[in-house]
Amino acid sequence: MKRLVERSEYLNFLKRHQDKPLIKVVSGVRRAGKSTLFQLFRDYLTETGVSDEAIISINFEDMAYDSLRDARSLYDYLIKKIAVKKKVYIFLDEIQHVENFERVVDSLFIKENVDLYITGSNAYFLSGEIATLLSGRYVELKMLPLSFSEFVEWKKQNEDDQPNAQYFNEYLKSSMPYTLFTETDQEALEYLQGVYSTVVLNDIVARLNVSDVRVLERLIETLFSSVGSLVTVNKIKNTLVSKGTSISNKTVEKYLQGILDSLILYEAKRYDVHGRELLDTQSKYYVVDSGLRRLILRDHHQDFGHVLENIVYLELLRRGNKVYVGKVDRYEVDFVAINAKQEVSYYQVALTTLDEAVLKRELRSLQAIKDSYPKYLLTLDEYNKEANFNGIKKMNVLDWLLSVDS
Numbered sequence: 001m002k003r004l005v006e007r008s009e010y011l012n013f014l015k016r017h018q019d020k021p022l023i024k025v026v027s028g029v030r031r032a033g034k035s036t037l038f039q040l041f042r043d044y045l046t047e048t049g050v051s052d053e054a055i056i057s058i059n060f061e062d063m064a065y066d067s068l069r070d071a072r073s074l075y076d077y078l079i080k081k082i083a084v085k086k087k088v089y090i091f092l093d094e095i096q097h098v099e100n101f102e103r104v105v106d107s108l109f110i111k112e113n114v115d116l117y118i119t120g121s122n123a124y125f126l127s128g129e130i131a132t133l134l135s136g137r138y139v140e141l142k143m144l145p146l147s148f149s150e151f152v153e154w155k156k157q158n159e160d161d162q163p164n165a166q167y168f169n170e171y172l173k174s175s176m177p178y179t180l181f182t183e184t185d186q187e188a189l190e191y192l193q194g195v196y197s198t199v200v201l202n203d204i205v206a207r208l209n210v211s212d213v214r215v216l217e218r219l220i221e222t223l224f225s226s227v228g229s230l231v232t233v234n235k236i237k238n239t240l241v242s243k244g245t246s247i248s249n250k251t252v253e254k255y256l257q258g259i260l261d262s263l264i265l266y267e268a269k270r271y272d273v274h275g276r277e278l279l280d281t282q283s284k285y286y287v288v289d290s291g292l293r294r295l296i297l298r299d300h301h302q303d304f305g306h307v308l309e310n311i312v313y314l315e316l317l318r319r320g321n322k323v324y325v326g327k328v329d330r331y332e333v334d335f336v337a338i339n340a341k342q343e344v345s346y347y348q349v350a351l352t353t354l355d356e357a358v359l360k361r362e363l364r365s366l367q368a369i370k371d372s373y374p375k376y377l378l379t380l381d382e383y384n385k386e387a388n389f390n391g392i393k394k395m396n397v398l399d400w401l402l403s404v405d406s
Contacts, residue, residue, distance in 0.1 A: 002158050005150055005177050007037055009318075013141045014041045014117070019087075023109055023134065024117040025126060028143030029263040029288050030203070031195045033177045034119040035059060037143065038091050041117075045089060056081050059093040071100040075107060082114060092118045096125040102133050109137055122203050123261040145175035145289050147318055148311070148401040154180060164398045172307065174291025192295045196264075203262040208254060218245050219255050223265060223285050224293050228306030230270075230282040230325070230332075264288050268313060271324035271336045273346075273369055284325050286313045308397065309334060309349045312378060315401055316347070331365035344373040349397070352381050366392050376400070 010026075014037070017024050026034050042055055056078065058065050068074045082088045090108065095101045095118045108114050120126065126140070146154075151171050152164065158180075173179070174188055176195065182188040200216065210216050222239050223231075237252045259265050266286045270279040287293045290307055316323045316337045326333030326346060335347040348366055353359040366375045367390075378397040379385070385396040 002181060003154075004036055004040065005033065005146060005154050005180065007033060007040065007150065010037050010141060010143060011040055011044070015044070017139055019115055023105060023138035024115075025138045025140040026117070026119045026143055027123065027126065027140060027263070028119075028121070029145070030121045030199055031176055031178060032143050032145050032288075034121075034143055035093050036177065038093060038117065038119065042089075042091065050087075050089065054087060055089050055091070057091040057093070060097040061094045069098050071098060071103050074098055074101075075104045078104070078108065082111065087113055087115065089115045090117065092116075094119060094121060096120045096122060101125075106133060106137075109134075121199075121263070122207075123263055124207070127261075142317070144314055144318055146171075146177055146180075147175075147315060148398070149404075151175065151180075152402065164402070168398055172290050173294065175289050176291060179291065188291065189295055192289075192291050196292055196295060199262050199264050204255070204258045207261075208258045210255070210258075215240075215245055215247055215251075216255055218243070219247070219252065220259060220265075221296055223256075223259065224287055224296050227286055227293065228284060228303070228309045230284055232282055264292060266313070266317070268323055268325050268335070270327055273326050273328045273333065273336060278324070279327060286310045288314070305349075305351050308351060308380070311401070312347060312349050312397065321345075326365070326369075328365050328368040331368050333365045333369070344371070346373065346375045347378060348376070349378045351379065353377065353379050353394070354381060354383065363389055363392060 014024060026037065028034055038057070042057065045055060046052070058068065060069060068077055078090065082090075092098075092101075095105070098104065105116065105118060108116050126134070148168065148171050152167050155162070155167055155170075173185065174192060176192065178191060179188045182191060200213070200220070204210065204216065205213055218240060219236070222236055226236075233249050233252050233256065236256070237247055237249050240247050240252075260267055264287065266288065268284045268286060270282055271277070272279055287310060290310060293307070313323055313335060316335060319339075321337035321339050324336045324338075326336040333346050334349045337345045337347065346366055346369060348362050350358065350362045353362050362377060366377065369375065375392045377389070377392055377394045378400055379394065380397055381394075382396065385394065385399070387394040
């Protein structure tokens with residue numbers, strides 16, 4: 001029997017904050033593994049001596065709990081459960097389905113015998129007034145689908161050993177955890193179609209009251225095909241209009257925010273390296289899973305360089321960075337990563353730099369940066385894969401993805 005994927009980094013986050021007076025919030029796109037993470041943590045609690053009676057778990061996507069999608073009903077239900085117990089661990093999965101859920105969460109937070117864990121599948125469930133109400137009372141884990149390292153570890157534990165390049169080819173098909181358990185590419189695509197449809201219909205169309213779903217889908221297709229390219233709202237609108245879709249800048253902005261809130265797409269803003277400030281003009285967008293991009297753009301010519309760039313972007317997020325597109329004079333750096341300690345590192349991503357002209361082009365933006373922060377050139381090259389160009393460290397991207405100390 002194939003085992004669940006051990007999301008050790010995410011699991012350690014929950015372990016670190018266990019029993020601390022904070023609400024543990026796990027956010028992430030649908031089917032990224034949030035519910036499985038909770039299951040793994042509940043298993044851990046049981047193994048460390050917590051009784052089954054002290055663990056309360058509700059998944060609001062289960063129809064069995066439809067009657068608890070009202071704040072008062074949920075609160076009354078939970079209060080009865082915790083009234084006579086000492087320490088109680090409460091897991092509320094996909095809590096965005098509960099109207100005014102923040103009132104329940106805030107009320108449970110002040111109970112001394114409650115350790116509270118919640119998940120949500122969109123960014124707006126902790127936005128605005130809700131975030132203000134809970135400010136200072138929660139820690140958030142932003143969960144992504146499988147890293148390449150997690151993917152390879154699971155494959156080695158459950159299947160025959162293969163070269164890393166072969167694993168990477170499989171990883172490109174999808175990083176969604178459940179696809180590991182599908183038998184064929186067609187089955188995986190059918191699963192991804194279900195995920196995509198649920199995100200679009202439940203997290204974007206329903207929330208924004210979209211009347212013409214096809215216009216929204218054309219916008220998503222345009223964004224997916226523009227991965228790794230600098231775009232503006234006006235440029236996106238003009239692209240859609242040129243293809244016969246009538247849409248305004250205001251509607252593009254509205255739909256774009258809804259797509260970002262659904263967490264199937266991430267925005268990387270531009271950052272002036274010399275001025276140390278964000279720039280308002282142009283952004284790049286990256287898809288949460290390469291499999292979803294393949295699903296939507298089946299007949300599209302894949303720019304593999306941008307696909308690789310997409311994977312590096314997500315990995316930098318996993319490693320706890322804020323990630324921007326760098327501007328250095330007239331050059332562009334693929335990524336400026338800033339960690340929690342405000343330490344900066346720079347990354348340039350290319351399929352190969354064995355051609356001298358390509359190498360020169362990829363190095364020049366990093367060479368234009370005059371500070372002493374780490375600079376990396378990530379490629380798929382096997383030959384001369386660990387070169388050093390006056391402090392710019394070249395690495396094979398698969399080695400980098402599998403490294404634990406990069």
